Amino acid sequence: MSETNTVQSNGTLKMIDGKKFRGTLQANEIGAAFYQKGKAEPVVEWHYARLHRMDNIRRGGTSTQLTVILKDDSRYIFELDHGLKVYNYMDSHWADKPITPRTRGDELHRLAELRGEKIQVKKHLITRRHPNRSIAGDIGIYLLLILFGLAMVFPLVYLIGSSLKPLDELFRFPPPIWPSHPTTDNFSDLFVTMGQSYVPFSRYLVNTVFITAVGTFGHLVIASMAAFVLAKYEFPGGKVFFAVVTTCLMFSGYVTGIPNYLIMSKLGMIDTYWALILPAFAAPIGLFLMKQFMEGLPTALIEAATIDGAGQFRIFWSIVMPNVKPAWLTMIIFSVQSLWNTSAATVIYSEAKKTLVYALQQIQAGGIARTGQVAAANVIIVSVPILIFVFSQSRILETMASSGIKD
């Protein structure tokens, strides 16, 4: 091992077969080695290994455990006494680059092959991926998932089917699930109907897009600022404030709807976009998820920046925010989902300020003859949040991993 960039830490090595060794772990870009106390030869040595901090370190902020994953996916666990040093060089970009099997290790493999060196990889200890799973259980799980998955997806498929049905198929007995002659007539009819209405369809669309965009952006900035100080600084009142926010996760807009109406009318916000946008800025779920996620950021990152003389706002804007991109996406999807689906009939009266969902409800009121158009409008509205989720799923799940409530 080269001397440059080598970091070391005292600790315990736990083998999968139960053996424990006390000693020192040394690691650098090329590999890692564990030396038992007073011995010159390492107990184990890994070349081209990928070092990976355990997930709970990410949440807890201090590294006490370290998992080494080899190319063949076998693992070694270290319990370190002074783990921070190892963390420093390993993956400071963990937040926006989720660790995948093809990273540094593979790159080093490639380089070694170019140099014509032999690669040493230790044998892994557990061969089967799921050693304690029965085949019957696996089959049962697949059957249940298929059964319930079909039930979950059926109404959505039926909705899309209905939106593509020509008029004669909408009223055929028995109704087909999927049209035999799909047509986009319903969509074009929808735009014709909406074009004849008092307020043009595009107006509803613009309203909804405006409310969603402004509400989401403001929510992202304001809630992230609050989440940042709640997660990373200790000040009187912070904990109590967060506990109150956690309790308010339960109270939906319906229950607070009436007093909110009274307050908004006092503030003169009724019949303005602000009546929808300002409450969205303060949505508890966004602050909650962002704070939980930010807690996982290493405190060392912030301490280092403070020593370098960065102000709190600079730390927030150029160090913390770029590192919590997965949480942004999660906040965005929750915010978009609630704003996009709002009908706002109680706080907005002027026709020209109403939203897409409200317009949909009006078409629906047109009765059975409009079944196809309603389905078409529904498909348009529904597809936006679902598509956002499909494309950001992995980031969102990364955020949700820290969503738990600790009491």
Add this chain to the structure above:
Amino acid sequence: MQHIQSIASKPTASKSFFSRYLDMKRERMAHSWQLAKRNKTCYLFLAPYAILFFTFFILPIGTSIFYSFTYYNILEPARFIGLQNYVNLILQDEVFLTAIKNTFVIAVITGPVGYILSFLFAWFINELPKWLRAVAVVIFYAPSIAGSAFTVFSILFRGDAYGWFNSILMEFGIIEAPRLWLTDPNYMMTILIIVILWMSMGTGFLSFVAGFQGIDRSMYEAGYVDGVRNRWQELYHITLPSMKPMLLFGAVMSITTAFNVCDVPRALCGYPSTDYAARTVVTHLFDYGFSRFEMGYASAIATLLFLVMILCKKAIAGLLGRVGT
């Protein structure tokens, strides 16, 4: 600073318990004040959110509690009437009793069932290979973010023969004539519960899926060495204890959806529904608040709902405290 030092240097042994307690309090206050002064920018960061949060979440709750003791119809100033609203609610309002019964039935069935199903399916999905997992998560999660998509059930359960469910049943000869699924009080609740369950794989489900993926595999490997033989043992001894925070989060989300049922009955069963058979506490609250403008009465309903939800959360947190121990 000097103040703190002077307190700390005084001999405490001669003082009474009470004055020592006061000293301690004062010292702690001084310490908090120091901490607050050192972190003043923190309050600046928190302020925009805190102000909005106070205005649109805390203040409404306070307003609700306040108006629940008054008669208030927006036009006249509020008149204090003590507990009259609550007395009327419980003793005289028969529709409210129906609403409570319905909300209770919906909450008791969809809350726990939705919660358990979310957990089970998150667990099952976790056993799938990675690419399939992503597809399955979308399939199960989509209904809950699809917003108004549930209105498709008004086509599926339509009262005439063109309704999909009616046509299937008639095809197989189970019923002779179409049934009015959404307007007949006998069927309404069942259909509501089905629809709400369909939408119940929400934020909590997502949190569970992420929780399962977040558990380090080395714990399972260690468990395997220690003799965990099947997936049930693994679930109970390893998975559940490390997922407690997610379980509590999921429970909070379940309470929210179970008690705040409002859109679904309004859109599917009509508002008001036949014989008030699909009335829930929240639709009742809407009726009094936005149709009859009896704000005091509506506030009393909201206050009761707050109380019940907080109690539910406390009870569940207590229950979860014992999981896996």
